[in-house]
Amino acid sequence: xxxxxxxxxxxxxxxxxxxxxxxxxxxxxxxxxxxxxxxxxxxxxxxxxxxxxxxxxxxxxxxxxxxxxxxxxxxxxxxxxxxxxxxxxxxxxxxxxxxxxxxxxxxxxxxxxxx
Amino acid sequence: xxxxxxxxxxxxxxxxxxxxxxxxxxxxxxxxxxxxxxxxxxxxxxxxxxxxxxxxxxxxxxxxxxxxxxxxxxxxxxxxxxxxxxxxxxxxxxxxxxxxxxxxxxx
Numbered sequence: 001x002x003x004x005x006x007x008x009x010x011x012x013x014x015x016x017x018x019x020x021x022x023x024x025x026x027x028x029x030x031x032x033x034x035x036x037x038x039x040x041x042x043x044x045x046x047x048x049x050x051x052x053x054x055x056x057x058x059x060x061x062x063x064x065x066x067x068x069x070x071x072x073x074x075x076x077x078x079x080x081x082x083x084x085x086x087x088x089x090x091x092x093x094x095x096x097x098x099x100x101x102x103x104x105x106x107x108x109x110x111x112x113x114x115x
Numbered sequence: 116x117x118x119x120x121x122x123x124x125x126x127x128x129x130x131x132x133x134x135x136x137x138x139x140x141x142x143x144x145x146x147x148x149x150x151x152x153x154x155x156x157x158x159x160x161x162x163x164x165x166x167x168x169x170x171x172x173x174x175x176x177x178x179x180x181x182x183x184x185x186x187x188x189x190x191x192x193x194x195x196x197x198x199x200x201x202x203x204x205x206x207x208x209x210x211x212x213x214x215x216x217x218x219x220x221x222x
Contacts (some may be wrong), residue, residue, distance in 0.1 A: 106157050109158050
């Protein structure tokens with residue numbers, strides 16, 4: 001199994017600012033993903049973080065709004081840019097050893113509130 | 116049609132009861148599934164993997180019906196600590212989560 005940590009655990013931000021969330025895995029994982037979970041909703045996949053190349057974004061999510069980095073197999077960042085109150089959500093990082101065939105482990109999430 | 120659909124509930128059951136809920140999926144190529152549980156304000160945690168027709172782990176039994184394209188989760192002898200949201204996820208490609216089924220076990 002993998003242990004995943006995220007920083008910050010929560011933040012309150014002003015409209016128009018940006019926040020970068022860090023995700024650290026205690027072992028090398030092949031796949032890393034970023035999800036968003038809005039209040040009362042299930043998880044929505046934002047993007048797959050690819051090591052050393054641009055992330056692969058899902059429909060409705062774009063790089064300008066959610067730039068992602070993954071410099072190595074154990075670390076990734078997600079930035080929420082030019083925030084608005086609609087971005088208030090929990091952002092979760094996950095990792096797995098193989099695409100869809102291995103268990104995905106989740107970080108504890110970052111609770112973001114935008115005022 | 117959504118890739119994964121679940122009855123959102125909530126399912127309110129007394130302690131000790133048996134409860135079951137289903138997850139239907141649209142991709143007939145899906146062969147295997149994860150069931151995750153998510154406690155309030157926490158991250159999802161893996162409950163069970165289902166790689167064949169079913170799986171049993173203690174009080175939890177999952178069954179996969181490929182003909183009708185649904186997977187069920189049965190919980191026997193419900194405990195208060197079983198209260199959570201249960202998420203069904205087809206394995207293969209990206210993980211697309213269902214909306215989850217909320218279970219509340221009352222004393």
